[in-house]
Amino acid sequence: MDNMKQQSVGRWISLLHRYGNVYMNEQLKEYNLGAGQYQFLAVLYDNEGLSQDEIAQQLKMDKGTAARAIAKLEKEGYVERKTFSVDKRIKKLYLTDKAHAFKSTLTSILSGWSSITTKDLSSEEHAFAMKLLNKMSINAENYLDNMK
Amino acid sequence: MDNMKQQSVGRWISLLHRYGNVYMNEQLKEYNLGAGQYQFLAVLYDNEGLSQDEIAQQLKMDKGTAARAIAKLEKEGYVERKTFSVDKRIKKLYLTDKAHAFKSTLTSILSGWSSITTKDLSSEEHAFAMKLLNKMSINAENYLDNMK
DNA sequence: AACATTCTGTTGTGTATGCAACTAATATTA
DNA sequence: TAATATTAGTTGCATACACAACAGAATGTT
Incomplete structure (x- = not known):
């Protein structure tokens, strides 16, 4: 695994x-x-x-x-x-x-x-993808910012 | 807009x-x-x-x-x-x-x-995010590969 | 006011990467 | 088989980027 x-x-x-x-x-x-x-x-x-x-x-x-x-x-x-x-x-x-x-x-x-x-993503999938990427970016930012 | x-x-x-x-x-x-x-x-x-x-x-x-x-x-x-x-x-x-x-x-x-x-993503969201990123990657690959 | 601290921007250095030119080796084809 | 093309790998060059050291300007502190 x-x-x-x-x-x-x-x-x-x-x-x-x-x-x-x-x-x-x-x-x-x-x-x-x-x-x-x-x-x-x-x-x-x-x-x-x-x-x-x-x-x-x-x-x-x-x-x-x-x-x-x-x-x-x-x-x-x-x-x-x-x-x-x-x-x-x-x-x-x-x-x-x-x-x-x-x-x-x-x-x-x-x-x-x-x-x-995003060619084959439905508009819901597209919106959801944006939301998730946004969340992930914020998590990455928070993590590294807190390191400093 | x-x-x-x-x-x-x-x-x-x-x-x-x-x-x-x-x-x-x-x-x-x-x-x-x-x-x-x-x-x-x-x-x-x-x-x-x-x-x-x-x-x-x-x-x-x-x-x-x-x-x-x-x-x-x-x-x-x-x-x-x-x-x-x-x-x-x-x-x-x-x-x-x-x-x-x-x-x-x-x-x-x-x-x-x-x-x-992916800290605050539910496991469904996480799985979905993976799926979408995978799709997007494949789309990117296909596009650029077809250029050559 | 004098000195220390913080802030904005610049620059040197190292790494990650794509592209293109090149070499050596293998495969194809005339 | 000799000539040509393709393939695997290397290397030079250019760009994108982070980090750190630095300079000059502004702020704060005593």
Whole structure:
């Protein structure tokens, strides 16, 4: 019975993550973006004006990773970093016109992958899957956050 | 309504993958292994004697990644690569005593993470989550495999 | 006010990974 | 059988990421 069955969870998560990245890289290539940037852009679409730290926290990513992802987004002309005199440490992030124009494209790309992976799930199954993944993420977060 | 909601799926998968790696790295550190190797070991526990290519295919990983992961497992004394005269290209993989002794430890570590992430799921929910993740993985595989 | 602490961001380093080019070995085919 | 194609594995290169050390700015403490 100890034939590594619980391995499966991690295996599927790993596969979905890796294949998702391959898909995103392919789709984003023509926009000079990669799988490492779109999540930051997605957060900004909902919350323009956040700082790098705030975005990193929302995504539960390392702030160094955020720094580099956002540098790339800036270099490619999707975001601008503005420092205000109130607190010169903070760089607030704003979307450019290019980013706004790109929003619907990103939305389609993301729902494309979502449709692919949940192709044969009923809408109840789909909703339930989301709920469970959400729970699992929260559990993972809580566990690791409590470690620190 | 287009507030990037379908983003969530990818976000949770990404988070579970990243946090899972952090957990695995931490747990495996004292065994001189990292998150990049244990999956290969797990496959071998069920199927000793596979070639690198066969393992890579089972895990849907790049053969280059497999080559490096297995080189590390060999270096740390968990596997041996043997070439037979039948086909000198193929390196069949065998577990060492050290690897066999490590099996139950890996099993506990893996079920540890599983318990953490599915902490508050009922066993029905847990089973259902597995089923859905499995379906999603298969869909992802089919999609990308058909691309090539 | 002076010093310590905390906070935001940057950067170096190491690992995990995919892709592509390459080598050596085997298989196919003209 | 010689020429060509396929296969298994290796390695260079690029990206995504975590962690840790660091710098400058802001806050708190005494």
